[in-house]
Amino acid sequence: MIKILLVDDHPIVRTGLRALFDNYENIHVAGEVSTGEEAVDFVMANDVDVVLCDLRLGAGMNGAQTTAVIRKLPKAPQVLILTTFDKDAEILACIEAGACGYLLKDVSAQTIVESLRQAADGHLVLAPEMTLRVVEGMRRPKVELTARERDVLAQLATGAANKQIAKTLFVSEATVKTHLVHIFDKLQATTRTDALNKARDHGLL
Numbered sequence: 001m002i003k004i005l006l007v008d009d010h011p012i013v014r015t016g017l018r019a020l021f022d023n024y025e026n027i028h029v030a031g032e033v034s035t036g037e038e039a040v041d042f043v044m045a046n047d048v049d050v051v052l053c054d055l056r057l058g059a060g061m062n063g064a065q066t067t068a069v070i071r072k073l074p075k076a077p078q079v080l081i082l083t084t085f086d087k088d089a090e091i092l093a094c095i096e097a098g099a100c101g102y103l104l105k106d107v108s109a110q111t112i113v114e115s116l117r118q119a120a121d122g123h124l125v126l127a128p129e130m131t132l133r134v135v136e137g138m139r140r141p142k143v144e145l146t147a148r149e150r151d152v153l154a155q156l157a158t159g160a161a162n163k164q165i166a167k168t169l170f171v172s173e174a175t176v177k178t179h180l181v182h183i184f185d186k187l188q189a190t191t192r193t194d195a196l197n198k199a200r201d202h203g204l205l
Helices: 011-021 036-045 063-071 088-097 109-120 128-139 147-157 162-169 173-187 192-201
Strands: 002-007 027-033 050-053 078-083 101-104
Touching (some): 002 011, 002 036, 011 109, 027 036, 036 050, 050 063, 050 109, 063 078, 063 088, 078 088, 078 109, 088 192, 101 109, 147 192, 162 173
Parallel strands (some): 002 027, 050 078, 078 101
16 A cells, blocks of 8 residues: 655645545555645654655745655655656756656656556656756756845846845945856856846756
8 A cells, every 4th residue: 555645735636636546446645735844744743655746835845845854754755746847957956855756747647656656666757858857957067156146136037127136135236246247157148038047947046
């Protein structure tokens, strides 16, 4: 018997998954929660083999953060991500956090069931093309921004001009321009839009 926990902030998704697994005698839905925090509490109090977790979980911990916490617990269950998002940075973050697999919600019901079984056995569950993307992502140099550069980047994402960013962060426009130069250099970006797109690709936004 494989005991699973469903973690998704959309009740209709959890209902659909529960209905799917009810068709299999050897799969038991031990519980369902809507947040990462609730998932951690449930795993700490109950015996679970696999946590089937969405990536985006509202205002609290996301799927990668939830995975990292759960995998550090004693007798930690496997974590299988099931989501609609397939950015390389997000896939890589989940795998690095300890997830044993990453599935998109447009896969077949049979694929979900088979992947769940593989996860319960401790196998890595990734489509071949996704495995290649993960390997390439691990080889790619990581972009590290300072805390202040992240602040400037966050303001940049709102569409704010340099003057407004300076006012919001209580620094001079010259300081903002210096941070932007460093951000552009690290991201190898040529425009503000290019910088934002590359920051999202690297999981910085």
